[in-house]
Amino acid sequence: MAFSVVVLAAGKGTRMKSSLPKVLHPIGGKPMVQHIIDTVNKLGATNIHLVYGHGREQLQNKLSHNDLSWCLQDKQLGTGHAVQQAAPYIQDNEDVLILVGDAPLIKESTLQQLIAVKKDADLALLTVELDDPTGMGRIIRQGSQVTAIVEHKDASEQQHQIKETNTGMMIMGGKDLKRWLSALNNNNAQGEFYLTDVIEMAAKEGKSIHASQPSSAIEVEGINNRVQLASIERAYQDEQAKALMMRGVSLLDPARFDLRGELEIGQDITIDVNVIVEGKVKIGSNTTIGANCILIDCEIAENAVIHANCIIEQAKVGEHCSVGPYARLRPGTVMKEKSRVGNFVEMKKTTLGKGSKANHLSYLGDTEVGEGANIGAGTITCNYDGVNKFKTIIGDGAFIGSNSALVAPANIGANATVGAGSVVTKEVNDNELAIARAKQRNVSNWQRPTKK
């Protein structure tokens, strides 16, 4: 049966103590509600209605979905009132799956199962048994039949003993839902319009209510404060780390690995501790990533070695390259195969040709280095005159002596040599030696000053 989804995301999230709407707080680098939208997208819903309260602009800027239906709940008068805001857009002859926006780990398979359970019932409810159900709505059963949900604040001492709780996720027919929503009232401990009251209405009409459970309780755990945000983040990271290891990646300590995006992998990759992977990252086979590296939207080819403490962002590292320790590859950097950069080397919009090396203490910006060139320690490309940026071209086999400054626009020919300590302001042709530094002068029998 065709169905639409309503995601409840209007709650204030007061306990986050944040100017960011709660549902935009990230899990694995992605807004928590985006996880739910992405999962829902796999289910094939007709419409996705997002009930939001404030921060529409922030929500629209940060969420990606082609045609989300935006339903404003101006005042947060309860979960039933929240669903009422989507009611005008709901068809009588479709099912409606209601989800909460602050439980991001819900699995597609759990929702598929809930949808399947609804096929033999009028209403299907996702419930979970908790050792400590404090604060949750309790599932009331007569025999095996679900007859109502009682909120914690409205529950009797005896009902507080019930461990089966409401996850807030359920599915029912659109026509039923709309009828029940319009009959809700707020005569309860919190003075709210409770969505959960529809369960008792359904039971009283003699409708069949079936319950289904998630594969683990973490899937339905909601986030209300930053302690829970951190604990869900850990659970999510643990899941991702396990999945990567099962796909053949060696994580030296899965508890010290963070993936905030997507990682595409080859075979036999080893990742040392405290590595953070963000955005879209690709790592080829037999590549190792040293401790404390941060990889952001980058590609690292096969058989590369990234030593400890490197930051690689929007850059490409070729096969058999070696990077770091302590190297920083900024956006637009391309290292061709077998090239090497060593410690304290920064590159930006720079191509380092096949087999070329910049092993120590350098800045290379807006630069093209050919094949087999050697960039000496301390070489700086002076690419910026305070207003404009200029390019530096270094030919194949060139040798740049230590501590040289190449003032861009600069052109160093193939197999050219630059003497150490040079400030190069003119073109150097192929095979030439350029020395641009003060001549050495020796003074014999020099007497050092003495103390007066």
Ligand code: UD1
């Ligand atoms: C709700 C359920 C409770 C369940 C629990 C699971 C009700 C009355 N109670 O309680 O049975 O055990 O979730 O976590 O439904 N929201 C709105 N607008 C509102 C109020 C809430 O959009 O006016 C959204 C929130 O953003 C959140 C979800 O609805 O995503 C649940 O709201 P919350 O306040 O956390 O409900 P609970 O009191 O925890």
Ligand code: CA
């Ligand atoms: Ca809650």
